[in-house]
Structures are given as structure tokens and as C-alpha cells.
Amino acid sequence: MRLLAISGSLRRASTNTAALEALARLAPEGVKVLVYRELAGLPPFNPDDDVEDRPKPEPVETLRALVGASDALVIAAPEYAHGLPGALKNALDWLVASETFAGKPVALVNTSPRAFHAQASLREILSTMAARVQPEAFAAISLTGKTVTAEDILADPVCARRLKESLEALLAATRAS
Ligand SMILES: Cc1cc2nc3c(=O)[nH]c(=O)nc-3n(C[C@H](O)[C@H](O)[C@H](O)COP(=O)(O)O)c2cc1C
Numbered sequence: 191m192r193l194l195a196i197s198g199s200l201r202r203a204s205t206n207t208a209a210l211e212a213l214a215r216l217a218p219e220g221v222k223v224l225v226y227r228e229l230a231g232l233p234p235f236n237p238d239d240d241v242e243d244r245p246k247p248e249p250v251e252t253l254r255a256l257v258g259a260s261d262a263l264v265i266a267a268p269e270y271a272h273g274l275p276g277a278l279k280n281a282l283d284w285l286v287a288s289e290t291f292a293g294k295p296v297a298l299v300n301t302s303p304r305a306f307h308a309q310a311s312l313r314e315i316l317s318t319m320a321a322r323v324q325p326e327a328f329a330a331i332s333l334t335g336k337t338v339t340a341e342d343i344l345a346d347p348v349c350a351r352r353l354k355e356s357l358e359a360l361l362a363a364t365r366a367s
Contacts, residue, residue: 193223194260198267198278205301205333206266211340235283258290262364266299269308292320297327297360302334329356
């Protein structure tokens with residue numbers, strides 16, 4: 191079982207990326223979680239460059255291949271001005287026409303309880319893209335304003351338990367599909 195974890199934050203000390211790194215370390219044997227770190231390398235989405243039977247920009251081909259090789263996705267995103275970070279929306283736009291995305295089970299991780307606009311927007315976008323967002327795999331943990339590493343998150347029993355439950359729910363849904 192392979193999972194691809196995408197953080198919507200490009201920040202070096204991102205709480206969202208740290209949460210995904212923590213989740214990756216909770217993976218049971220036989221499950222590999224790859225934390226994708228190349229969002230900033232994707233070109234701005236342009237439908238002119240997304241034409242069937244023509245090669246896409248290399249970072250886009252790589253992302254699509256990673257999604258295609260994954261059984262499920264985990265996405266964690268901060269909220270900027272009540273919306274999704276542009277870099278994450280850009281990546282999702284590149285995946286709209288990708289045959290590898292539709293039907294993929296997805297777990298969402300939210301590290302800020304205030305960020306409900308971005309979460310709602312992300313759910314709407316993902317359902318429009320025919321992803322299967324798993325409600326029982328949603329993990330809400332409160333890390334806003336903190337400087338945390340994956341180790342700090344794993345050392346917090348509440349955060350670690352929520353992430354583990356999210357991962358288990360996603361794996362169960364993926365196995366059942
Ligand atoms: C430009 C900017 C706009 C933001 N807008 C919001 C917002 O509308 N709502 C919110 O809850 N947080 C907002 N925040 C706070 C971030 O979502 C928060 O710091 C988040 O934890 C950052 O995630 P990261 O640690 O993964 O980078 C904003 C932060 C920045 C830098």
C-alpha cells in the first residue's frame with residue numbers, strides 16, 4: 191500500500207508538512223507514505239500545456255505518476271485569506287485532467303480549527319474532481335501559531351492518536367475499495 195501526502199504549505203517550518211511527516215512515521219509495516227515536496231516546482235497551470243497525447247511539463251508528469259502509483263492520498267492545507275494556498279490549487283488544477291486522480295481515496299488533515307473556509311473549499315474541489323474524501327479519516331489537530339516538528343507532534347498523545355486514527359480509517363477505506 192502506497193500513500194502520497196501533499197502539504198499545501200511551502201513554509202520550511204510548516205505545521206501542515208510536520209503533521210504529514212508525523213503521519214508517515216505512524217504507517218504500519220507494508221504501508222509507505224511519501225511526503226511530496228515539489229509543489230513549488232510545478233509551473234502555473236495552463237490548459238494550453240495540458241493537451242492530450244502531448245507530454246506535460248516534467249514536474250507535472252512526475253506528480254501525475256506519483257498520484258497514479260499511490261493507492262490513496264493525504265492532503266493537509268493551511269488557509270490563506272479564507273482560501274486554499276495558490277500552490278496547492280495549482281497542483282490540483284494540473285490533476286483535473288489526469289486519469290490517475292479520479293476515484294482516489296483521500297484523507298484530509300487540518301492543523302488549524304479556524305481554517306474552515308479553506309477546508310470547505312478543498313472538499314468542494316476534491317469532490318468536483320471525483321476524489322473520494324473519507325469523512326472518517328479526517329484529522330483535526332490544533333497546531334496554529336506553534337513551531338513544531340514531526341517529533342513534537344508524535345510526542346503529543348492527542349495529536350498522535352488523531353493522526354493514527356485518520357491513517358487507519360484511510361487504509362481501511364482503501365482496502366475495502
Ligand atoms: C498571507 C496569510 C494569510 C492567512 N490567512 C488566514 C486565514 O484567512 N484564516 C486562517 O485561519 N489563517 C490564516 N493564516 C494563517 C495560516 O493559515 C496559519 O499560519 C497556518 O498554520 C500556516 O500553515 P503552515 O504552518 O503549514 O505553513 C494566514 C497566513 C498567511 C501567511
